């Protein structure tokens with residue numbers, strides 16, 4: 001699979017251009033090779049490099065480091081999520097484990113930004129799960145009970161308060177949780193790229209095409225050259241399947257998002273001058289929408305099974321119209337034409353919402369499949385898979401390994417058909433929330 005992304009991501013456009021790009025243009029031998037330089041791969045490389053200052057570690061990415069989904073997301077460092085079947089108390093123990101992982105993910109990111117003095121528009125402003133449908137109050141009440149049972153502070157807000165806080169009268173009911181963080185994902189992942197240990201060699205625009213284990217070594221084939229490594233860690237998330245990693249347990253989905261230009265003072269006044277905020281949908285395919293620190297509105301309201309994964313310019317223009325509609329129905333006073341960038345990004349999903357964290361054999365490791373929680377969980381899993389690959393054990397590894405494993409997925413074409421039907425049904429249910 002050829003990996004290519006559009007160039008229109010609003011977060012990436014915000015960053016300075018990099019000029020220190022190295023590609024794989026000769027053969028190498030190394031102790032470790034890490035494939036994929038997003039939150040997971042960069043965190044694995046940082047940990048492994050610091051633990052083994054005398055070992056040679058190669059980190060490769062098919063495009064520029066961090067410029068895959070890690071820069072293309074909505075920037076929610078989540079403490080809780082709703083759309084994974086945990087709206088009631090029924091599976092409270094499973095949900096507790098999930099929330100524990102989210103918390104540890106937040107701690108991992110917090111430690112990184114503290115240790116490396118990172119500025120990434122970090123805002124501990126919490127987040128809302130909101131719906132325009134009063135009918136969803138019942139679901140939110142159940143969710144609130146589940147959260148309260150886990151001592152997670154949460155509060156219900158209704159239309160009037162939501163207008164004060166968000167500047168839109170669109171939402172009728174919501175739950176606010178205090179623990180979530182909003183940030184600039186591009187700045188965060190760029191800081192991870194800029195702060196790799198000295199013994200980590202980063203090669204970009206270098207796609208791993210094929211790999212195999214030969215005796216005790218791993219042979220990695222790139223366009224013209226090869227790398228022979230003692231051990232390998234796969235951190236390619238939406239591209240795990242295409243590299244033959246846990247192929248029957250994960251699949252890629254393509255999401256699209258848009259960001260407006262900063263609102264003018266007049267526009268900002270017209271929507272009540274709210275502080276920075278983030279809203280997640282109550283219905284799975286509804287819109288994620290946030291107001292950024294610099295008064296831009298970001299919206300993500302599409303998710304699809306695609307082949308190839310990426311969208312061309314024309315297709316993105318069509319998605320922009322869907323994003324525009326989503327903004328207009330929430331903020332009718334704003335101009336129609338205020339979207340400044342529209343982009344796509346690939347995430348990885350499993351059938352049951354579980355993640356991949358695995359020692360495949362003594363020299364092959366993999367981590368990924370976080371759906372919408374990869375900022376924190378990817379950082380945590382990257383660090384922990386490096387420790388595991390370094391033959392160390394931690395409380396975190398024990399906890400992660402006790403989580404439910406992804407369930408087996410049927411082969412093609414049944415899988416694609418099943419995903420398409422499920423997405424279609426969820427889109428229908430969330431029609432008003434898109």
Ligand SMILES: Cc1cc2nc3c(=O)[nH]c(=O)nc-3n(C[C@H](O)[C@H](O)[C@H](O)COP(=O)(O)OP(=O)(O)OC[C@H]3O[C@@H](n4cnc5c(N)ncnc54)[C@H](O)[C@@H]3O)c2cc1C
Nearest residue numbers: 036038039040062068070073074076208237345373374375
């Ligand atoms: C629109 C959108 C909104 C999202 N919102 C949120 C959110 O608010 N909060 C949140 O936590 N998560 C969110 N996510 C998900 C989050 O972005 C991912 O979970 C996270 O980026 C995963 O990090 P990663 O490092 O595992 O994978 P990625 O960031 O996808 O990095 C994998 C890297 O592997 C590289 N690669 C793939 N194949 C190869 C190969 N063959 N050879 C070399 N390199 C290869 C890719 O180029 C890529 O850079 C969102 C995602 C999208 C697309």
